[in-house]
Amino acid sequence: MKHFELPSAMSAYLHTSRLLFESDERASLGTGTGFMLNHHGKAILATNWHVLTGREPLTDEPTGECSAKPDHVVANVLIQASVPGMVASAQIPLDLYDEHGKSLWWVHPQKGRAYDVALLPIKAPSDAVFFGYSANEPDDPATLSVTSDVSIVGYPYDLGERMPFAVWTRGTIATDPETDFESDPCFLVDARARPGQSGSPVILHWMPHKPKTARHKLSPAASDPETELLGIYSGRINDQSDLGRVWRRSVIREILAGETRDDYTWD
Template sequence: MNEVKMINHFSVSSLFVEIMFNEVILACGTAFYYCCDGTIYLVSNWHNFSGRHPETKKPLHSQLAVPNKIKVYGHNLTDLSIPELHIYNLLDDENGCTWFEHPIFKSLIDVAVLPVPKSNLNTFDISSAINAIDPYGNSPVEVGDSLFVLGFPFGISGTYNFPIWKAASLASEPALDQENLPLLYIDTATRQGMSGSPVISYRRRTIMCGDGQRCWSKFHSTFVGVYSGRITPKDQLEAQLGKVWKAHCIEEIIKGASSPVFL
């Protein structure tokens, strides 16, 4: 009999992606699914979907190529060890973007969402959407809390394409915005390939036992936001701070349904 292996829900939700022009791989990163009003969206960074720098709008690729497809390495519904590949178009037949950016801040918020075609909805479990994972209730985060960035540093993954859980700590007050944007800072040494990773708080909670003694049981889990890269230090001795866009940005983008236009 095959041994049953228990896999964390969040490990299933974080997905390795390749950003492509036709069949040419331009870059790799991380993405995840998000469910809103019965529609599934693929969420990642603006710079992943566009292949451009979010401030200058210039192509990031050395050959100035920009992507028109994204390949998602998902998991089979009945056997998580079997890869389930999906390729989504980032551009339509007229080279218009099929994905959405923030309706107000545009690329200044480095988050983008791609509606998943309805024909693909029967190929993955809706419960793998990041906001459907809440088995034990949310717990508010505070500055100094331990967090995890679930991604693929340098394209490295765990067995069966599950993400690496990179430890971090919340380095700014969550009630405040940084740079006048819905942005948090985290203290962590992240690497290329983790752009678009979900950032979560995942910690044990205490419950009162029948004899009045506290004991550890299960977990609080909170989806905090979307990782999008580091604040580049001048040298290796400086603090390594990462940028995390607050979770509420995703539904603002979905409701705004604003597609970028590149001239």
């Protein structure tokens, strides 16, 4: 098999839908990106709250022209194949609400949907081995500054229908990364991101033999690629700007620690 960078296989192409009234057919409502997390041996799908609901988190207004709410998402992911060194495509269907109409995803234990991040536990076949990120703080995290290069790894438009591996979009950090934007735990990146990339992981990725600038020192070059998860991309701040919001990985860790289900309901 041809070589690929591991983060290309760690993002998921998401397709949301809703069951039509008095029908077995589904109406397609939207697409987006998510990524897999490894959490105490469990697989967790990370994405944006607005990707799963089709709503703006603060106003509950529709994000597009359609006002229908999704009740289902299919995560198109890559998993480890039975043949060593190979990957296989898998479609993981996931309900978004329980039998009482209550949402199944986790949100921030204090801020809820105000932080546009949602984590959905996955019930997948026991033999499915996902490529997942860790949201833990690295032992020696990289030093970030304004103009640091980052990668947004996701599926703009409908590219997830046309290729299994995610697309890498290059961006630069546009605000001081340790300074909150609008008093929220996020920072801005300047990137030519497009619809469908909401929910993408934002990462640093070092190729072999390239030194890593860690927080305290210049680390020697590794013999294998290294990746550090910085956070989750949630779209541009407005349609006329290339500036987009990145929720820090600390938000993901706090959601994982709380395991707080959203109180959002489906109707």
